Amino acid sequence: MSTPFVKQYLMTAGPTPLPPAVSQVMAEPILYHRAPAFVEIYARCLERLRLPFETSTDVLCFAASGSGAMESAVANLLRPGAPALVASCGKFGERWKELADAYGAATVHHDAGWGHKVEPGDLDRLLFENPAVDVVFTTLSETSTGVVNDVRALTDVAHSHGSMIVVDAVSGLGAVPIPQDEWGVDVVVSGSQKALMCPPGLAFASVSEGALARAAKAPGGRFYFDWTKTAKGQRKDPPDSPFTPAVSIFMALDVALGLIEREGLDEVFARHALLGRATREATKALDLELFGPDDDAANVVTAIRLPEAIDGTKVPKIMRDRYGVTIAGGQNQLKGKIARIAHCGYFGAFDIVTTISALELTLRELGHELDLGAGVGAAQRVFLDAGVPASAPA
């Protein structure tokens, strides 16, 4: 039987789909990392990276997954026995705890619960109870649940206790605002494969001078992820990477950051806000529940609670195998309970329309009653209300 559902749509929160110009540059001949042709791209990337981080500091780059940049923060800021506080609300926040434990820190772990935000009041209380803590690790966008934390408020609380704050913004950076300098966030880590619209393989740590100085005072116990070494290389003229950089991904990053510059960071955030709202309105129009708060800031991933009467593990599988739409299901204790639709990076209105349409078809196939088109219509209304531009962007 022929099927009209053969085209493939990637709707996961990393890797995310690549813009055509980014894909194309990946096929260009490889460059020697010390030759001017690459050094120029590398220097431009280092400069351009300041835009999504909204910082004037150096964004340190590592050939690694985002977890590598997270490890860099732990390895550079913690020592065995050092006190640290991890404030988590999902799988990726818990990674801070695993990391801190692996490095032998005396970790206080606050678990706000999957689907909940980390409350600034709770952080305040915990820092009051644990006055020795001088570094807090938390998450901007918790990819496992779609929750986006109030990093500005958490930063203010941490600083009021004299503590640094380190934020995992792997899925959030470039989708929702985290103006590092304005909010004074000490360290922001991220990765290439989410809203920055690149393949996985580059990890970033945007490190304030204060955090860099703290790391420099306690050398050793790390090498590849050493901030001092990487900063020293990147601050040379021309900049240099201490290890062979992931050349092709930098070539991709240069193009992708150029696209973000051209669209404008505020426009990028506004687009993500619309995609998030449309997905939430579609969810509600289908009489489905959002997992986590119905939050205007949650514009990275939308987690939808699946009807209890159906086998939820089948939802991502049917959407992918029958309709060509790849979303993620729930992880760990949420397996089979939620569907996660990503909208961080190279996503537009019709990606949401397509995905909600596939979700409607899938739920119906699994025996869940719904009005076909109800979710899609709600998403369309959000886009229409926002005003259709006179012409599509170039």
Add this chain to the structure above:
Amino acid sequence: MSTPFVKQYLMTAGPTPLPPAVSQVMAEPILYHRAPAFVEIYARCLERLRLPFETSTDVLCFAASGSGAMESAVANLLRPGAPALVASCGKFGERWKELADAYGAATVHHDAGWGHKVEPGDLDRLLFENPAVDVVFTTLSETSTGVVNDVRALTDVAHSHGSMIVVDAVSGLGAVPIPQDEWGVDVVVSGSQKALMCPPGLAFASVSEGALARAAKAPGGRFYFDWTKTAKGQRKDPPDSPFTPAVSIFMALDVALGLIEREGLDEVFARHALLGRATREATKALDLELFGPDDDAANVVTAIRLPEAIDGTKVPKIMRDRYGVTIAGGQNQLKGKIARIAHCGYFGAFDIVTTISALELTLRELGHELDLGAGVGAAQRVFLDAGVPASAPA
């Protein structure tokens, strides 16, 4: 003025040029790393990687530069205060010493000298003098000088003292033989961007069961590069990566390893041997000196001592800027003293012809007298003597 020298030739030992089929696959749509389409590629790569390592063990993969895999060996095998021996003969061998020091090991460092091999007799003596040492770190192909060490003999010596051996084969793997299982090498580390003909960004550690067990007995102090965690993921069915893998580079690796399979590993080694010999014969025909021993095994990088009367730092620059041929010069104390021509990976006879031709033109421009074509002719004779195949490979 128009120039016929506008085409670009990459003759460095990493990144190395990509075969067209490898470049092309890099431009394909990105895949979700947990979807069957990628898992299939990932599983095939894990299987295919056993060929160049000549092992039945698991080759652990990290999104990182080759130095990341080196760090994994140090982080998994050494503890603060633990005795270790580094036997180096150039810049990359010295990286083992920096790594072991960063992890606080009690490091004995044997420096055989840049351009020299590590002598098995010296290793024997040092292990006799330092009986507490139970792990030796050394190098297969020392990219900074072109020297290729006798890893088989060094492994036998290490084992005769009850010590493990860890070998940096970043530039050597897939160019010169290092049959891990046959020689009993405990750990072989490598990277994607050398003879494996892929972009930089994947690092490999092929770890024997003994080394894996040793690492498992001393957990902590590492996370991203933890062997136990990575092995556990890769041994699942289907295999899984603990962190988001560098999807596009795995797609490239799958194609590149397929090319190596099709050519045949022995044929790959024979091709590299010819390229190395042709480069050495060209060097001698130009009355230039090889840096390091005139060694039939040195088939990864050829280091050529530059005439003292010319400004050697200009050689790579003129070759690149005027002739489009990118080679590497000397590093550290060898800056300006040597030229390094790589032939590891996607290289053929006319890459050597082109590079020697550009070298001849460059040296002449710098005032060094030579017979134009003398080096090229010597290289041609090597290829002709080896027998021209009836038809070019597919």
